[in-house]
Amino acid sequence: MGSMQGQRSYGGVSGDERAARRRRQLLDAGLSIFGSRGYRTATVREVCREAKVADRYFYDEFHGMEELLIAVYTECLDRLEAAVADTLGSSDALSEKVRPGLESFLTVVADDPRLARVVWFEVLGVSPIVEQTYLGRMARFGELLVGASLHPLALPRALEPWVSSALIGGISHVVMTWVAAGLAAPRDDVLDALEIFLDSVAARISPEDT
Incomplete structure (x- = not known):
C-alpha cells in the first residue's frame, strides 16, 4: 500500500521511513485505544488523532480497523x-x-x-x-x-x-x-x-x- 508520492524524500527522511514511522504510530495508538477503551467503539479518526497521523494515511497501512x-x-x-x-x-x-x-x-x-x-x-x-x-x-x-x-x-x-x-x-x-x-x-x-x-x-x- 502507498503511492509514488510517498516514496519522495523530505528533510532527509525517505518515503519508506516516513511510512514506517506512521505505521508504528498507528500500531501504538491502536494498542492504547483497544487496550483501554476497547476495539468495538474505536474509529479510524480516533486512532489517527491518537497517532497524530492524517486520516488519509491510515488506509496506506491498513484496509480497516x-x-x-x-x-x-x-x-x-x-x-x-x-x-x-x-x-x-x-x-x-x-x-x-x-x-x-x-x-x-x-x-x-x-x-x-x-x-x-x-x-x-x-x-x-x-x-x-x-x-x-x-x-x-x-x-x-x-x-x-x-x-x-x-x-x-x-x-x-x-x-x-x-x-x-x-x-x-x-x-x-x-x-x-x-x-x-x-x-x-x-x-x-x-x-x-x-x-x-x-x-x-x-x-x-x-x-x-x-
Whole structure:
C-alpha cells in the first residue's frame, strides 16, 4: 500500500521511513485505544488523532480497523512469546524452565494491562478472520509451552495438539480471571497456581507412557 508520492524524500527522511514511522504510530495508538477503551467503539479518526497521523494515511497501512486489530494483537503475542522463549533458552533442564518462563509471561501481562486486554478480551467474537488468527496464535503459544514443560519423548504425537490446547486454555483462563480482577491477586500466587498446573500435567505424562 502507498503511492509514488510517498516514496519522495523530505528533510532527509525517505518515503519508506516516513511510512514506517506512521505505521508504528498507528500500531501504538491502536494498542492504547483497544487496550483501554476497547476495539468495538474505536474509529479510524480516533486512532489517527491518537497517532497524530492524517486520516488519509491510515488506509496506506491498513484496509480497516479489523486489520489494525490483528496487527496489534500479533505484536502483543510476539512480545509474550519472545519473553517466554528468551527465558526458556537459558536452561536445558525442564525443571529449571517452567517457573522462570511463567514468571516472564506474567511480568509482561502485569507490566502492560493494555496488552492483556487486547490478547484475552478484545479479539474475542469480532469476526471469523480475527478468530482464526486468535486460534492460530494460541496454538503456536501452546506448542511453545508444551516444548518447555514436558519431556520431549513423553507425549504421543497424536495428543500433542490437544495437550497444547489444554495448557494454553487453562493458562489463558487463569490470566483472564487475574486481569478481570484488576491484577489484585499477588503475582506469586498466580505463578504458584500455574506452576502446580503445569507440574501436574508433566507428572501425569512420562516417557514410559509412549
